[in-house]
Amino acid sequence: xxxxxxxxxxxxxxxxxxxxxxxxxxxxxxxxxxxxxxxxxxxxxxxxxxxxxxxxxxxxxxxxxxxxxxxxxxxxxxxxxxxxxxxxxxxxxxxxxxxxxxxxxxxxxxxxxxxxxxxxxxxxxxxxxxxxxxxxxxxxxxxxxxxxxxxxxxxxxxxxxxxxxxxxxxxxxxxxxxxxxxxxxxxxxx
Amino acid sequence: xxxxxxxxxxxxxxxxxxxxxxxxxxxxxxxxxxxxxxxxxxxxxxxxxxxxxxxxxxxxxxxxxxxxxxxxxxxxxxxxxxxxxxxxxxxxxxxxxxxxxxxxxxxxxxxxxxxxxxxxxxxxxxxxxxxxxxxxxxxxxxxxxxxxxxxxxxxxxxxxxxxxxxxxxxxxxxxxxxxxxxxxxxxxxx
Numbered sequence: 001x002x003x004x005x006x007x008x009x010x011x012x013x014x015x016x017x018x019x020x021x022x023x024x025x026x027x028x029x030x031x032x033x034x035x036x037x038x039x040x041x042x043x044x045x046x047x048x049x050x051x052x053x054x055x056x057x058x059x060x061x062x063x064x065x066x067x068x069x070x071x072x073x074x075x076x077x078x079x080x081x082x083x084x085x086x087x088x089x090x091x092x093x094x095x096x097x098x099x100x101x102x103x104x105x106x107x108x109x110x111x112x113x114x115x116x117x118x119x120x121x122x123x124x125x126x127x128x129x130x131x132x133x134x135x136x137x138x139x140x141x142x143x144x145x146x147x148x149x150x151x152x153x154x155x156x157x158x159x160x161x162x163x164x165x166x167x168x169x170x171x172x173x174x175x176x177x178x179x180x181x182x183x184x185x186x187x188x189x190x
Numbered sequence: 191x192x193x194x195x196x197x198x199x200x201x202x203x204x205x206x207x208x209x210x211x212x213x214x215x216x217x218x219x220x221x222x223x224x225x226x227x228x229x230x231x232x233x234x235x236x237x238x239x240x241x242x243x244x245x246x247x248x249x250x251x252x253x254x255x256x257x258x259x260x261x262x263x264x265x266x267x268x269x270x271x272x273x274x275x276x277x278x279x280x281x282x283x284x285x286x287x288x289x290x291x292x293x294x295x296x297x298x299x300x301x302x303x304x305x306x307x308x309x310x311x312x313x314x315x316x317x318x319x320x321x322x323x324x325x326x327x328x329x330x331x332x333x334x335x336x337x338x339x340x341x342x343x344x345x346x347x348x349x350x351x352x353x354x355x356x357x358x359x360x361x362x363x364x365x366x367x368x369x370x371x372x373x374x375x376x377x378x379x380x
Contacts, residue, residue, distance in 0.1 A: 030217060114250070131194035146333050149328070151303065152306075
């Protein structure tokens with residue numbers, strides 16, 4: 001049972017968002033920029049969702065790991081197999097060396113930002129990571145340390161129906177995290 | 191030295207914000223709502239800044255602990271003494287029992303949201319905490335697990351000049367975290 005009175009029919013973070021629209025707005029916008037709107041050939045939305053699912057798995061946040069894992073599976077040509085491989089042992093997963101290097105940075109940020117070393121950064125740059133890729137990796141990992149704690153700290157309802165997450169992940173992957181009609185976010189849809 | 195090329199003259203999170211305005215906007219807005227615009231008699235901005243400084247101290251993020259500590263010291267009648275007491279041993283600090291109960295929740299969220307127990311929530315409610323107070327406490331603690339990791343994960347410049355932080359904290363306490371001219375945030379100034 002949630003620690004505070006939340007809308008009963010809404011799972012995970014969506015219940016917190018409905019409870020407090022004033023904080024939901026920037027939290028949705030941040031996820032939208034980081035995971036959806038900024039995806040490009042060098043660092044795709046699929047890669048970004050994989051990072052989100054990976055960090056959430058390290059924080060053992062069921063709702064975030066499963067929903068972002070489903071979004072990543074929808075976007076990635078390797079589907080669910082790749083998501084599971086990344087979350088269980090990313091170093092042997094069938095992904096690019098660049099993404100492995102970014103995951104190695106995210107792995108440390110999940111514990112403590114101060115654990116990111118110059119060596120990890122140099123390895124990511126050697127694999128072609130730009131400053132923007134590294135910035136976004138650090139912030140995705142940091143942001144999911146927030147989202148995960150928010151979802152779990154309120155003891156939100158986190159249903160165990162896999163089909164629900166597949167549907168949710170597909171919607172997240174296709175539409176992102178803010179309404180397309182929100183004029184605040186138009187400038188970030190680039 | 192920062193891990194990526196950041197504006198040299200900007201300390202801590204402000205360098206990350208200048209590097210990436212698209213993510214800075216929602217991150218500033220979230221801090222503004224949680225720490226500044228939502229302060230009220232039952233859960234003041236002084237209390238909220240104390241929570242931010244406390245969580246940052248647990249994450250050993252020098253920049254965030256010192257700047258939000260300075261903001262809290264500016265707002266709280268007990269000044270710096272109270273901030274130091276809260277960060278070293280909040281249970282014996284000269285603060286209300288309600289704030290101690292909220293700090294006990296934040297203390298667990300900083301480690302893992304799943305560590306927040308029904309007992310901790312019941313104690314906070316017994317001291318007069320509302321659902322909104324509890325929600326905002328969980329989210330402040332969660333959000334500083336993001337801000338702290340962002341600041342440290344980029345290896346931002348974190349100067350050691352105390353006077354700079356006093357000035358910064360005063361500005362944060364008085365003006366909040368977004369420009370007053372930003373129309374996006376007007377609705378939250380309630």
